[in-house]
Amino acid sequence: MEGALVLMVIDYTRYPIPRVRHHVSSQAYLSAPQQQWAEWYPPTIENITWSEVYGIGEPARVIDLGCGRGGFLLRHAMAYPHVPIIGLEIRKTLVDWINGVAGGEHMHNMRALWYSIVNGLQWIDPESIDYATYLFPDPWLKRRHFKRRAFSPHFLDEVNKVLRPGGRLYLATDRNEVDDFQRSTIVRHGALKLIEMNDETAHRWPFAFKTDHQLFCERKAIPYTLYCAEK
Numbered sequence: 001m002e003g004a005l006v007l008m009v010i011d012y013t014r015y016p017i018p019r020v021r022h023h024v025s026s027q028a029y030l031s032a033p034q035q036q037w038a039e040w041y042p043p044t045i046e047n048i049t050w051s052e053v054y055g056i057g058e059p060a061r062v063i064d065l066g067c068g069r070g071g072f073l074l075r076h077a078m079a080y081p082h083v084p085i086i087g088l089e090i091r092k093t094l095v096d097w098i099n100g101v102a103g104g105e106h107m108h109n110m111r112a113l114w115y116s117i118v119n120g121l122q123w124i125d126p127e128s129i130d131y132a133t134y135l136f137p138d139p140w141l142k143r144r145h146f147k148r149r150a151f152s153p154h155f156l157d158e159v160n161k162v163l164r165p166g167g168r169l170y171l172a173t174d175r176n177e178v179d180d181f182q183r184s185t186i187v188r189h190g191a192l193k194l195i196e197m198n199d200e201t202a203h204r205w206p207f208a209f210k211t212d213h214q215l216f217c218e219r220k221a222i223p224y225t226l227y228c229a230e231k
């Protein structure tokens with residue numbers, strides 16, 4: 001990513017975070033054709049007009065999938081003001097809050113969209129994304145909850161379509177079960193190449209800022225893995 005890294009700080013006391021339920025309705029994690037349309041289900045997207053999303057008006061070059069409270073998204077947007085980034089998040093309260101911060105801080109290169117990533121990325125131009133991030137996804141550890149995981153061969157098809165050649169899907173998790181599941185799904189899928197990222201390998205994690213969940217893990221001394229899958 002070009003340009004000097006500038007890390008600014010947001011005064012979050014200006015943006016009191018609302019109470020947010022840990023999960024939304026269990027049905028919201030399933031793809032749209034299975035849904036009875038309801039006001040709590042994130043809208044699907046057919047086409048997008050980028051000038052209606054944010055001031056920069058250009059197609060996104062980076063997507064943060066499951067952006068949560070948006071810590072990574074906001075820090076990325078501040079560090080790279082010329083790089084348009086969108087966050088996709090299933091919890092509307094968080095999306096509204098993130099966009100309130102973005103507006104309050106006059107950030108023109110980022111927005112969060114209320115969207116479930118299980119409904120695909122067909123509204124993003126093929127080969128237009130430099131990298132996508134899928135950082136600390138909800139683990140859904142019980143077998144009967146596996147169907148709520150967004151990560152799947154279909155998810156990889158969608159990510160693979162939008163990544164430019166050489167583009168990457170950055171992954172982080174603090175759950176071994178999720179780590180194993182994601183790695184085996186990537187290997188079986190075959191379109192993307194796994195790359196380990198730690199201080200012992202040639203490939204280092206490229207971000208100088210952290211996600212909210214990553215900071216939580218560090219406060220609690222919970223180990224986590226960072227890696228990527230490259231097109």
Ligand SMILES: C[S@@+](CC[C@H](N)C(=O)[O-])C[C@H]1O[C@@H](n2cnc3c(N)ncnc32)[C@H](O)[C@@H]1O
Nearest residue numbers: 066067068089090116117135136138211212213
């Ligand atoms: C554990 S949080 C991590 C948030 C953030 N990436 C971080 O590292 O701090 C996982 C997020 O993914 C969101 N999520 C789960 N399933 C989703 C889906 N199908 N579409 C969009 N977001 C989803 C959850 O609502 C939650 O905010």
